[in-house]
Amino acid sequence: MQRKLFCILILCILALIFTTGCSILQKLVFGDTDNDELRPASSLVMDEEEASKLKDKKPIRLYFANEDNTKLRAEIRYIDASDTGGNTESLATVIIKELIKGPGKGTGLKSTIPEGTKLLSNVIIEGNTANVDFSKEFVEKHSGEKDAEKLTIYSIVNSLTELREIEKVKFKIEGKSKAQFKGSFKFDAPFPRSTSIISKEPPVRGEIETDEKSLIEDKNKESDGEDLRDKENGQKDEDKTNETFGDADEEEILE
Numbered sequence: 234m235q236r237k238l239f240c241i242l243i244l245c246i247l248a249l250i251f252t253t254g255c256s257i258l259q260k261l262v263f264g265d266t267d268n269d270e271l272r273p274a275s276s277l278v279m280d281e282e283e284a285s286k287l288k289d290k291k292p293i294r295l296y297f298a299n300e301d302n303t304k305l306r307a308e309i310r311y312i313d314a315s316d317t318g319g320n321t322e323s324l325a326t327v328i329i330k331e332l333i334k335g336p337g338k339g340t341g342l343k344s345t346i347p348e349g350t351k352l353l354s355n356v357i358i359e360g361n362t363a364n365v366d367f368s369k370e371f372v373e374k375h376s377g378e379k380d381a382e383k384l385t386i387y388s389i390v391n392s393l394t395e396l397r398e399i400e401k402v403k404f405k406i407e408g409k410s411k412a413q414f415k416g417s418f419k420f421d422a423p424f425p426r427s428t429s430i431i432s433k434e435p436p437v438r439g440e441i442e443t444d445e446k447s448l449i450e451d452k453n454k455e456s457d458g459e460d461l462r463d464k465e466n467g468q469k470d471e472d473k474t475n476e477t478f479g480d481a482d483e484e485e486i487l488e
């Protein structure tokens with residue numbers, strides 16, 4: 234009798250353990266289904282949205298000046314993989330063009346390349362050195378301060394040397410080597426990477442406006458400018474009319 238009771242007790246304990254174990258296993262595998270209504274439904278959707286934005290994108294690391302212009306700070310930017318051309322020279326060319334565009338909005342970073350600067354030809358890699366040819370604005374429109382020169386040079390060098398195949402960068406202006414940049418740096422020798430100028434702050438993620446969006450904004454600015462000119466011209470015409478009538482009234486009074 235005692236043995237029978239003992240067996241029944243063992244069976245009850247085993248059943249309890251099995252039931253509890255299944256419940257724990259279900260929570261581990263499927264999650265806590267009892268609280269599904271309390272869990273935000275958008276978390277997975279947001280992840281999918283973020284993932285869809287990055288589909289067919291390639292991350293690149295660009296270096297711009299930090300807020301107080303003392304160090305370089307990295308911005309992670311995602312570009313269309315199709316724009317890279319599938320080779321290092323094409324990707325290096327894209328990196329320079331993105332640097333010329335400047336930092337993304339909301340990053341707090343500052344551009345290091347003078348406004349109006351153009352890349353005159355695709356980046357050419359010889360051995361482990363990237364050759365970059367800029368227009369004259371790169372030098373002529375630069376402030377010329379030593380720290381600013383350093384930030385400009387190494388924003389380009391450090392961005393390009395993020396690519397495994399590039400270890401140094403050599404600059405040309407209008408197709409020719411230049412002995413000095415603005416007076417503080419020898420400019421006709423290749424520049425290796427410099428990590429001492431990179432800020433210890435973590436990289437920021439930024440976005441650059443698409444050409445289509447920029448085009449729309451430019452058109453809006455043109456439209457606003459035309460409206461403003463129309464208003465100014467209208468005001469001038471009105472003022473001119475008032476002046477004319479004013480002169481006539483004065484002449485009548487004098488007569």
